[in-house]
Amino acid sequence: MKDSKIIEKDRLEDVLNNLKERYKVFVPSRDGDYHLFRPLGNGIRADLNYQNSRLSPKGIIYPQSDRMFVYSIDPEEEDAFIMKEAEKDFSPQLIFGIRPCDAHAFNIVKVNFDTPEYKDPWWLKRFNSTLFIGFGCNNPCSTCFCTSVGGGPFHEQYLDVLMYDLGDKYIFSPITDKGRELIEGIEGLDSASESDLKKAKELKQSAEARINGIGEVSLLKDKDTLSLFNAPFWEEVAFSCLNCGTCTFLCPTCWCFDIQDEVYKKEGDRIRNWDSCMFPLFTLHGSGHNPRDKKFQRVRQRFMHKLKYYLDRYGNGIQCSGCGRCVRYCPVNIDIREVFNLMIQI
Numbered sequence: 001m002k003d004s005k006i007i008e009k010d011r012l013e014d015v016l017n018n019l020k021e022r023y024k025v026f027v028p029s030r031d032g033d034y035h036l037f038r039p040l041g042n043g044i045r046a047d048l049n050y051q052n053s054r055l056s057p058k059g060i061i062y063p064q065s066d067r068m069f070v071y072s073i074d075p076e077e078e079d080a081f082i083m084k085e086a087e088k089d090f091s092p093q094l095i096f097g098i099r100p101c102d103a104h105a106f107n108i109v110k111v112n113f114d115t116p117e118y119k120d121p122w123w124l125k126r127f128n129s130t131l132f133i134g135f136g137c138n139n140p141c142s143t144c145f146c147t148s149v150g151g152g153p154f155h156e157q158y159l160d161v162l163m164y165d166l167g168d169k170y171i172f173s174p175i176t177d178k179g180r181e182l183i184e185g186i187e188g189l190d191s192a193s194e195s196d197l198k199k200a201k202e203l204k205q206s207a208e209a210r211i212n213g214i215g216e217v218s219l220l221k222d223k224d225t226l227s228l229f230n231a232p233f234w235e236e237v238a239f240s241c242l243n244c245g246t247c248t249f250l251c252p253t254c255w256c257f258d259i260q261d262e263v264y265k266k267e268g269d270r271i272r273n274w275d276s277c278m279f280p281l282f283t284l285h286g287s288g289h290n291p292r293d294k295k296f297q298r299v300r301q302r303f304m305h306k307l308k309y310y311l312d313r314y315g316n317g318i319q320c321s322g323c324g325r326c327v328r329y330c331p332v333n334i335d336i337r338e339v340f341n342l343m344i345q346i
């Protein structure tokens with residue numbers, strides 16, 4: 001916590017407005033009963049009175065719907081039927097108040113967008129132009145299990161700055177050089193005192209002690225893939241699933257997409273949209289055959305991918321940051337922690 005600074009709560013708005021002159025700033029903001037990350041300004045204000053946003057900030061780097069290419073189908077046009085890269089904004093941006101689990105999630109999905117063989121230019125440019133100002137969790141939800149997947153309510157590893165809420169003020173603790181530069185650029189901040197730092201450490205210890213973790217996830221690596229695939233419990237796990245896709249939609253570590261063309265009059269867009277392995281259409285072949293036409297096969301795929309295939313392939317833990325969203329919002333209470341317990345017993 002070297003070089004940590006204090007920001008009085010009543011100064012926060014000024015600080016954010018100042019940062020807005022240098023970055024596009026995304027903040028957690030109230031949206032009805034929930035919180036959502038949105039760009040600061042135009043009536044959107046930061047509201048840090050939240051446990052976590054309903055939708056993760058994944059879409060800031062990887063938009064739910066991303067226009068990739070544009071083209072004309074007008075034969076009169078010289079460049080008709082030629083794909084051109086759509087204009088995109090890669091200017092510096094900052095996600096303020098991101099929870100450590102959601103920052104960890106970007107590291108989990110990075111292995112898919114930044115591989116030795118293939119690099120997704122849009123994901124990478126957005127990721128590399130983003131600063132992450134984390135917000136430690138004083139009161140983790142009962143569904144959080146970040147400490148079991150290599151994270152924690154105050155985990156620093158994937159952040160540029162970590163913020164602690166001390167009640168009447170915030171501590172801003174720099175993690176990376178970029179974070180240190182950012183804090184040094186804010187005028188008039190006092191250094192955190194010894195008693196402030198002591199309080200911050202106590203908050204961290206108390207929050208970590210309240211997380212309901214799951215067992216040792218790396219033990220799944222030793223399990224035989226086919227035995228897990230053919231385990232007897234998948235039909236039962238999937239029985240109540242509605243295939244609504246809420247779990248994958250809210251998950252910060254789900255990355256699947258579909259590409260579609262939309263044409264209006266003579267202008268066309270090629271668009272990348274989030275997709276979900278929980279939908280039957282996801283794997284429907286052009287022939288009409290569907291290798292996952294049964295519900296239990298789709299539910300099994302989701303859990304096997306997150307807890308086994310990813311673990312075996314990337315050596316980067318499991319494909320889950322322990323944010324607990326899928327547990328909180330599944331309408332029929334299907335719980336990844338319980339599925340993990342079933343899998344570990346095979």
Ligand code: SF4
Pocket residue numbers: 240241242243244245246247248278329330331332333334
């Ligand atoms: S949120 Fe629950 S019911 Fe909906 S698809 Fe996911 S597991 Fe099934």
Ligand code: SF4
Pocket residue numbers: 247250251252253254306319320321322323324325326327336
């Ligand atoms: S699988 Fe569930 S708990 Fe894990 S990152 Fe996704 S939404 Fe969060």
